[in-house]
Amino acid sequence: xxEVEQSPQNLTAQxxxxxxxxxxxxxxxxxxxxxxxHPGGGIVSLFMLSSGKKKHGxxxxxxxxxxxxxxxxxxxxxxxxxxxxxxxxxxxxxxxxTFGKGTHLIIQP
Amino acid sequence: xxxxxxxxxxxxxxxxxxxxxxxxxxSGHNSLFWYRQTxxxxxxxxxxxxxxxxxxxxxxxxxxxxxxxxxxxxxTLxxxxxxxxxxxxxxxxxxxEQGGRAGFGPGxxxxxx
Numbered sequence: 001x002x003e004v005e006q007s008p009q010n011l012t013a014q015x016x017x018x019x020x021x022x023x024x025x026x027x028x029x030x031x032x033x034x035x036x037x038h039p040g041g042g043i044v045s046l047f048m049l050s051s052g053k054k055k056h057g058x059x060x061x062x063x064x065x066x067x068x069x070x071x072x073x074x075x076x077x078x079x080x081x082x083x084x085x086x087x088x089x090x091x092x093x094x095x096x097x098t099f100g101k102g103t104h105l106i107i108q109p
Numbered sequence: 110x111x112x113x114x115x116x117x118x119x120x121x122x123x124x125x126x127x128x129x130x131x132x133x134x135x136s137g138h139n140s141l142f143w144y145r146q147t148x149x150x151x152x153x154x155x156x157x158x159x160x161x162x163x164x165x166x167x168x169x170x171x172x173x174x175x176x177x178x179x180x181x182x183x184x185t186l187x188x189x190x191x192x193x194x195x196x197x198x199x200x201x202x203x204x205x206e207q208g209g210r211a212g213f214g215p216g217x218x219x220x221x222x
Contacts, residue, residue, distance in 0.1 A: 035213075041218075042215055043200060
């Protein structure tokens with residue numbers, strides 16, 4: 001079974017700062033997902049990565065398959081980015097997703 | 110486009126009662142997932158379907174839990190009998206392919222007294 005570790009668990013930063021959230025997994029995967037859960041509880045899928053890098057607005061996600069590591073970056077952070085960010089690793093085939101415990105991000109104005 | 114639809118949004122029931130959670134995936138998506146989220150355990154995958162067929166139900170906690178997907182536009186998660194430790198938020202998600210980016214429903218907050 002895959003073990004997914006996220007760091008940091010909690011992060012408080014000032015508006016405008018560059019944010020990095022890390023995710024490591026133990027077993028080779030076919031896809032890694034980044035999710036955002038808002039304070040109200042809703043979940044949004046941000047990225048699904050199998051290699052390289054993806055960018056959407058101020059969000060960038062990278063994955064290094066050899067090192068079994070992914071990062072989520074937020075540029076020019078804003079208070080509305082405050083949420084829990086969760087990574088999930090998938091083995092494909094008959095394996096479902098294994099989730100990290102999430103990173104609780106607070107961006108202060 | 111409508112997203113994933115779940116009902117009910119909130120359910121409060123007494124221990125021992127049967128609970129049925131419902132999900133309508135995004136039209137055209139062929140993979141459907143049921144997740145449970147608790148403070149203690151975070152998000153957990155319970156079961157997922159591909160083309161209406163259950164692929165992996167190893168996350169289903171015990172025999173009290175069952176899930177069905179009778180057609181491409183509807184799935185249910187049933188708990189019978191319910192117990193207080195089943196209290197959680199249950200999310201349904203769907204994706205165009207098994208490893209694809211998923212759309213999540215708003216969740217059903219279940220409280221078992």
